[in-house]
Amino acid sequence: MKNICPLCDSENIEKIETCESYPVPFSKNVTIKQHLFRCNTCEHEGDFSRTQDKVFIKKLTEANFKSAQELMDDITNQGITMTYFEKALRLPFRTTARWKRGKMSHSALALLRLIRFSPALLDVADNNFSESSQAEYRFKQLFHFFDKHTINPSGSYIATKDKNELKLEGTCFVPFSMQTVSSDPKSIWSGQ
Numbered sequence: 001m002k003n004i005c006p007l008c009d010s011e012n013i014e015k016i017e018t019c020e021s022y023p024v025p026f027s028k029n030v031t032i033k034q035h036l037f038r039c040n041t042c043e044h045e046g047d048f049s050r051t052q053d054k055v056f057i058k059k060l061t062e063a064n065f066k067s068a069q070e071l072m073d074d075i076t077n078q079g080i081t082m083t084y085f086e087k088a089l090r091l092p093f094r095t096t097a098r099w100k101r102g103k104m105s106h107s108a109l110a111l112l113r114l115i116r117f118s119p120a121l122l123d124v125a126d127n128n129f130s131e132s133s134q135a136e137y138r139f140k141q142l143f144h145f146f147d148k149h150t151i152n153p154s155g156s157y158i159a160t161k162d163k164n165e166l167k168l169e170g171t172c173f174v175p176f177s178m179q180t181v182s183s184d185p186k187s188i189w190s191g192q
């Protein structure tokens with residue numbers, strides 16, 4: 001089958017090869033080669049044969065699923081066993097063993113990425129997502145951010161049965177621009 005330009009119907013086209021790098025979260029980027037076409041008449045470029053989208057999606061999906069083993073290794077290296085991972089998230093026994101053998105879904109991969117991003121979420125899940133464990137998680141995340149982006153940080157965190165109290169002091173610098181800084185806790189959590 002001869003390829004023709006979808007814009008000008010010219011048959012004066014040439015095949016070109018492109019290589020592009022795409023990010024895979026918590027893993028190396030994947031480079032994907034694609035075979036596209038260029039019309040020498042109107043200079044339009046693209047997938048005139050309409051086959052490259054499937055090739056691209058397949059290669060990117062394979063790279064994402066290959067990263068799952070790295071994610072599980074990273075989580076284990078942080079001192080979290082896969083048994084605890086399953087227990088905290090109420091997953092069926094040996095779920096992570098199946099994942100290691102390549103039997104996993106996109107949602108399982110997303111879950112691994114979330115836990116790799118913030119392992120403390122497992123403690124919240126293990127405590128049945130109680131309000132106190134959620135509050136403790138949020139306070140710790142805020143304190144960690146403050147500590148990392150503050151000159152001369154100091155602070156205290158007191159958790160009792162009736163209240164949680166966080167006191168932070170220091171000069172904060174952030175790697176992004178902030179238009180306003182609010183002391184209202186609701187705006188802190190909503191990102192306003």
